[in-house]
Amino acid sequence: MALIDTINPLLTTGWTKGDAGWGIKDYEARGGYKQLRRVLESRMTQDDLIAEVKTSVLRGRGGAGFPTGLKWSFMPKAAPLKYVVCNTDEGEPGTFKDRDLMRFDPHAVIEGMIIAGYAVGAKAGYNYIHGEIFEVYQRFEEALDQARAAGYLGNNILGSEFSFDLFAHHGWGAYICGEETGLLESIEGKKGQPRYKPPFPANFGLYGKPTTINNTETFAAIPFILGMGGEAYLNLGKPNNGGTKLFSVSGHVNRPGNFEVPMGTPFSKLLEMAGGMRGGRKLKAVIPGGSSAPVLPADVIMDCTMDYDSIAKAGSMLGSGAVIVMDETVCMVKALERLSYFYYEESCGQCTPCREGSGWLYRVVHRIEHGEGRPEDLDLLNRVTDNMMGKTICALADAAAFPVRSFIKHFKSEFEYHIENKKCLVDPETQRMGSGFFKAGAA
Amino acid sequence: MDNDNAQLSPEALRRIDREVAKYPADQKQSAVMAALVIAQDEKGWLPKETIAAVAEYLGMAPMAAYEVASFYNMYDLHPVGKYKITVCTNLPCALSGGVHAAEYVKTKLGIDFNETTADGKFTLKEGECMGACGDAPVMLVNNKRMCSFMLPEQIDNLLAECK
Numbered sequence: 001m002a003l004i005d006t007i008n009p010l011l012t013t014g015w016t017k018g019d020a021g022w023g024i025k026d027y028e029a030r031g032g033y034k035q036l037r038r039v040l041e042s043r044m045t046q047d048d049l050i051a052e053v054k055t056s057v058l059r060g061r062g063g064a065g066f067p068t069g070l071k072w073s074f075m076p077k078a079a080p081l082k083y084v085v086c087n088t089d090e091g092e093p094g095t096f097k098d099r100d101l102m103r104f105d106p107h108a109v110i111e112g113m114i115i116a117g118y119a120v121g122a123k124a125g126y127n128y129i130h131g132e133i134f135e136v137y138q139r140f141e142e143a144l145d146q147a148r149a150a151g152y153l154g155n156n157i158l159g160s161e162f163s164f165d166l167f168a169h170h171g172w173g174a175y176i177c178g179e180e181t182g183l184l185e186s187i188e189g190k191k192g193q194p195r196y197k198p199p200f201p202a203n204f205g206l207y208g209k210p211t212t213i214n215n216t217e218t219f220a221a222i223p224f225i226l227g228m229g230g231e232a233y234l235n236l237g238k239p240n241n242g243g244t245k246l247f248s249v250s251g252h253v254n255r256p257g258n259f260e261v262p263m264g265t266p267f268s269k270l271l272e273m274a275g276g277m278r279g280g281r282k283l284k285a286v287i288p289g290g291s292s293a294p295v296l297p298a299d300v301i302m303d304c305t306m307d308y309d310s311i312a313k314a315g316s317m318l319g320s321g322a323v324i325v326m327d328e329t330v331c332m333v334k335a336l337e338r339l340s341y342f343y344y345e346e347s348c349g350q351c352t353p354c355r356e357g358s359g360w361l362y363r364v365v366h367r368i369e370h371g372e373g374r375p376e377d378l379d380l381l382n383r384v385t386d387n388m389m390g391k392t393i394c395a396l397a398d399a400a401a402f403p404v405r406s407f408i409k410h411f412k413s414e415f416e417y418h419i420e421n422k423k424c425l426v427d428p429e430t431q432r433m434g435s436g437f438f439k440a441g442a443a
Numbered sequence: 444m445d446n447d448n449a450q451l452s453p454e455a456l457r458r459i460d461r462e463v464a465k466y467p468a469d470q471k472q473s474a475v476m477a478a479l480v481i482a483q484d485e486k487g488w489l490p491k492e493t494i495a496a497v498a499e500y501l502g503m504a505p506m507a508a509y510e511v512a513s514f515y516n517m518y519d520l521h522p523v524g525k526y527k528i529t530v531c532t533n534l535p536c537a538l539s540g541g542v543h544a545a546e547y548v549k550t551k552l553g554i555d556f557n558e559t560t561a562d563g564k565f566t567l568k569e570g571e572c573m574g575a576c577g578d579a580p581v582m583l584v585n586n587k588r589m590c591s592f593m594l595p596e597q598i599d600n601l602l603a604e605c606k
Binding site for chain 1: 470473476480501510516517518538547572574578579580583586587588
């Protein structure tokens, strides 16, 4: 599928040839590995490099939006053994940008990781790749071989004193490994159960060594930032929200896919780029940042611009940039039921509030959806989320709670209708046709 | 399964060695996820004896390997059909027909989730987000092959192709 549309291509400049343009020759032809060469040949200092990334105000593209340069600066200088880890465990429902980045421009991720390794003084790195995308993992292994053969990985890279090697680690189906410390546990060959923080990975990371973990898109942005300069990159977006961002648009649009736009692009523009609403139907709600982000009703999202601050002000999160679009054929109770099932299924079971709470949320939403809801259930759901949020080792409990609270907050009357009338407000046939799976008139 | 059958072939062990080489010499356990995948590919599923053989090869406790095998969704701890089809029904896929695609496969094969056809050919699983929501409906065949835009015609073709 590749890129559908873009306003200001940066990360996606290499995507135009689709599956034919990912190799090292194509990457070099479009200026690839030039920044790594410049950093090494000019003997750029680690401080200058980190300062440039700070200037760009690149914020972590995995969901939390933490400033990348600041994260790198937390790495202890003196430690002899450090690691760089890339989080390509892209399993947040609605998110599919890193898969395409890895398919169409794996060398940008590799170059970004090598430069990050130089900046923080790491000798080795791992890229943790989502279990379900085996073909992408295979391609990345091939890209690593190409980079090694070309002298970009290994000892004394490009004749410098800097040595760095990079490996791919393939997941095998666990949403929780997208949480950075769960991911580290998984690389160590264990269950992916998150660790207590502090200590943060910058002090105690992979194998107990200082580790910097960034998202795939974050690493891929690094060569571009160095190419244009941090200031220019920042100015592509808006203050405190530097650069461009990949948005994965799914659901009820005519052209689902990935879109690269400057931070601060109006949601309405993004929706237009995605071909508008499927079948010309009416927008009902949008989850703007992956399934863990609070849902926003149509009128609220239509006034938003796509950047961390605007979406946060509207009461949600930009998260991973996964925009899930829902039209009037959606039963919000059924939609929430599926999301709640997901968190229940993927809770790692380590913390009681999450393990038990996610089950409570799913079962109560399930009974409302199936006509067995009780008048007190909405209060019950909110109370359960109170007992989950902020009470666990990682953010999965919060991620399970946010959809529940926001769906009830914004679509309360639909939940009440369900409880009272024991059926959906949206009639089942309308819901069935909404998915586009069945051709009109067919059985 | 007896212990002889649990052992891995020299080719599988060579592949595991390549995985072990990615990690520091004292961190062989890091290769357990990949080693279990290699073992599952070879055996079709993961009997306890095979998990124990993997653990022994990597110098870790059998229970530590079993913890991994039972934690991650794509390890099969019970026999599955020749073709394991996993359908994503999570919300973004469902909005574009994921649930309906699963129903369609169920009807065609006459089985429900977590069941195998009588001839041992197909097993059907419900999957969680595969990170390809723009291609919905999405299915995985035998964990490694992703199939996109699976509308009725594409599903018919896929099932016919699985001999």
